[in-house]
Amino acid sequence: MHPAPSVILFTTLSGLxxxxxxxxxxxxxxPTGWVAFAFFVVAYLLAVGGLLASVFHLGHPERAPKAFTQxxxxxxxxxxxxxxxxxIVMAIYGAGxxxxxxxxxxLGWLGAGLCAGTVLATSMxxxxxxxxxxxxxxxxxxxxxxxxxxxxxxxAGQGTLALILLAIAAIVQIAWWLRGDGAFGRAGTTxxxxxxxxHIGAPRSFEPPHTGSNYxxxxxxHVVGRRHAQKLRAIAFxxxxxxxxxxxxxxxxxxxxxxxxxxCHIAGILASRWLFFAExxxxxxxxxxxxx
Amino acid sequence: MTALPTSTQRKLGLVIDxxxxxxxxxxxxxxxxxxxxxxxxxxxxxxxxxxDPSGTFLNRVHxxxxxxxxxxxxxxHFPKSCLHCEDAPCVTVCPTGASYKRSEDGIVxxxxxxxxxxxxxxxxxxxxxxxxxxxxxxMKKCTLCVDRIYNENLPEEDRIPACVRTCPAGARHFGDFAxxxxxxxxxxxxxxxxxxxxxQGTKPVNKYLPPRPRDTLGQIDVLAPLLQPSADQPKGFVAxxxxxxxxx
Numbered sequence: 001m002h003p004a005p006s007v008i009l010f011t012t013l014s015g016l017x018x019x020x021x022x023x024x025x026x027x028x029x030x031p032t033g034w035v036a037f038a039f040f041v042v043a044y045l046l047a048v049g050g051l052l053a054s055v056f057h058l059g060h061p062e063r064a065p066k067a068f069t070q071x072x073x074x075x076x077x078x079x080x081x082x083x084x085x086x087x088i089v090m091a092i093y094g095a096g097x098x099x100x101x102x103x104x105x106x107l108g109w110l111g112a113g114l115c116a117g118t119v120l121a122t123s124m125x126x127x128x129x130x131x132x133x134x135x136x137x138x139x140x141x142x143x144x145x146x147x148x149x150x151x152x153x154x155x156a157g158q159g160t161l162a163l164i165l166l167a168i169a170a171i172v173q174i175a176w177w178l179r180g181d182g183a184f185g186r187a188g189t190t191x192x193x194x195x196x197x198x199h200i201g202a203p204r205s206f207e208p209p210h211t212g213s214n215y216x217x218x219x220x221x222h223v224v225g226r227r228h229a230q231k232l233r234a235i236a237f238x239x240x241x242x243x244x245x246x247x248x249x250x251x252x253x254x255x256x257x258x259x260x261x262x263x264c265h266i267a268g269i270l271a272s273r274w275l276f277f278a279e280x281x282x283x284x285x286x287x288x289x290x291x292x
Numbered sequence: 293m294t295a296l297p298t299s300t301q302r303k304l305g306l307v308i309d310x311x312x313x314x315x316x317x318x319x320x321x322x323x324x325x326x327x328x329x330x331x332x333x334x335x336x337x338x339x340x341x342x343x344d345p346s347g348t349f350l351n352r353v354h355x356x357x358x359x360x361x362x363x364x365x366x367x368x369h370f371p372k373s374c375l376h377c378e379d380a381p382c383v384t385v386c387p388t389g390a391s392y393k394r395s396e397d398g399i400v401x402x403x404x405x406x407x408x409x410x411x412x413x414x415x416x417x418x419x420x421x422x423x424x425x426x427x428x429x430x431m432k433k434c435t436l437c438v439d440r441i442y443n444e445n446l447p448e449e450d451r452i453p454a455c456v457r458t459c460p461a462g463a464r465h466f467g468d469f470a471x472x473x474x475x476x477x478x479x480x481x482x483x484x485x486x487x488x489x490x491x492q493g494t495k496p497v498n499k500y501l502p503p504r505p506r507d508t509l510g511q512i513d514v515l516a517p518l519l520q521p522s523a524d525q526p527k528g529f530v531a532x533x534x535x536x537x538x539x540x
Contacts, residue, residue, distance in 0.1 A: 001415075057410075058408045058409050058410050058429075059407070059408065059409015059410070059411075059424060059428075059429025059430055060407065060408045060409050060429050060430065061408070063388065063406065063407070063408045064408055066387075066388035066389070066390075066406055066408060067387035067388050067408060067410075068387075069387075069388060069389050070386060070387050070388060070389050072295060073295050073384040073385075073386075074384065074385055074386055074387040074412075075385070076385065076387035076410065076412055077387035077388075080387065125385075125412070128385065128416075129415055129416060130381060130416075130418065130492055130493070131381075131415070131416065131417070131418040131492065132415070187491075188491050189418070189489055189491055189492065191356075193488075193489050193490065193491060194488060194489050195356055195368070195370060195488070196486045196487070196488060196500055196502065197310075197356060197358045197368060197502070197503075199502070200358045200360055200366065200502075200503065201358045201359040201360040201361060201365075201366075202358070202359050203356045203357070203358045203368075204356065204357045204358075204359070205354065205355075205356060205357075206355045206356055206357040206367060207354070207355040208354065209317075209320070209349075209352035209353050209354050209372075210346075210349075210352065212344060212345050212346045213344070213346050214346050214347070214348075214349070214352075214423065215346075215348065215414070215423040215424050215426070216414075216420040216423065219411065219414065219415075219424075220414075220415075220420070282415070282418075283418045283489065283492070284417075284418060284419065284420035287354055287372065287419075287420060288354075
């Protein structure tokens with residue numbers, strides 16, 4: 001799949017922002033006044049910034065409000081509802097903390113649930129895609145939620161919690177990669193089933209329909225070099241999980257170390273999310289002779 | 293609504309005969325010609341005369357080589373367009389309701405005025421039947437020429453999809469699969485019409501007819517066996533040369 005920068009930024013940053021909002025809503029930390037204001041500004045910049053990046057990725061951003069209509073069937077529509085509801089509820093909860101120093105706990109819990117729901121809906125957009133076997137596993141929502149919770153805890157300055165959750169996320173990440181590498185083969189879609197010619201013999205793409213590229217080849221048939229993919233996985237794992245964990249373990253939770261851990265984590269997760277798209281094989285590639 | 297109809301009164305679709313298709317791409321051109329100037333946004337081209345031309349097409353013809361175990365390879369031309377699936381995954385993912393499947397005839401369409409160009413429907417389609425138009429930013433797909441098949445301003449013989457009307461080989465057939473006596477239903481039964489990627493669970497309406505088994509010709513030239521090379525046991529100078537070259 002084409003790794004579009006807007007979608008990589010959106011899923012990474014919004015995931016972090018909603019993760020921070022989850023912990024704020026659950027009352028794990030209940031800052032008041034200016035400190036609360038700073039926390040909420042960071043969370044909203046990440047969450048809303050990511051959402052805006054994804055809106056401008058659309059062919060017709062001005063029609064985006066129509067995306068609220070099909071929540072019965074479409075995960076993208078559910079994501080739209082959940083994200084707006086989460087942002088409104090958490091804004092009211094945040095206003096209580098900032099202006100009145102009041103903790104309206106049930107409102108916070110509701111907001112945290114809606115934030116987690118948003119991250120889940122985002123991950124389900126990918127998980128539901130049957131033509132992309134690498135994504136079609138419960139490990140995808142697990143990875144998105146673990147990263148959102150772990151990264152959120154890191155941003156919230158919850159050292160021990162971040163440590164545990166990032167370690168869990170690291171395990172899910174490795175499991176997701178290992179499962180993903182054989183997923184296309186196991187899914188059972190081949191050029192034989194795609195063309196129905198398998199009963200005659202082994203089919204091979206002889207000639208594509210055109211000499212140039214097209215929307216399908218650009219959007220769905222992104223080929224990453226195996227060697228580079230492994231290097232990038234190592235970089236993503238080191239930056240996204242190992243370094244933040246080491247920084248949390250090695251240093252007392254000072255602001256500098258925390259900031260460094262957050263930056264490392266974001267860079268690592270951006271790389272991991274790039275791979276999430278770039279390595280994902282869509283079955284339409286078979287028609288173009290571009291899949292094993 | 294992006295919920296799929298539980299059943300459709302008719303199931304309009306195509307039968308594509310892989311035995312007959314000659315790979316001329318006339319269906320590709322007639323499709324582009326009709327659909328760029330009728331229903332919805334035009335099918336744009338980017339840099340059509342430039343270094344990297346590309347454009348939107350609703351129908352494309354691939355070519356595949358199939359290698360039987362003990363026979364010469366076969367070349368199969370393979371036209372591919374929307375299969376108007378009964379269980380169309382492209383419809384249910386649409387967040388705006390722009391994508392829908394008609395309950396009266398089963399045609400899968402895009403209401404372009406509602407399309408936000410998110411591209412999810414194209415992701416959900418295993419066949420690559422949907423293409424985002426780069427100029428218009430909306431999703432384009434085969435409409436089964438919905439603006440021809442019901443169009444009473446056209447002569448009756450033209451009230452079929454442009455690709456079917458134009459095919460010079462008669463490799464494309466249009467009809468109602470819900471009617472067991474229709475031309476397309478009969479063809480599918482007689483010739484063993486099959487689904488593409490049945491394991492994806494999309495239940496395509498369009499069917500493909502397999503290439504017929506090839507004839508195998510026996511030995512037709514009675515003199516051919518006499519032309520077999522016969523230097524199995526070389527003698528004289530040739531034998532010496534053979535040994536000398538072999539020893540090098």
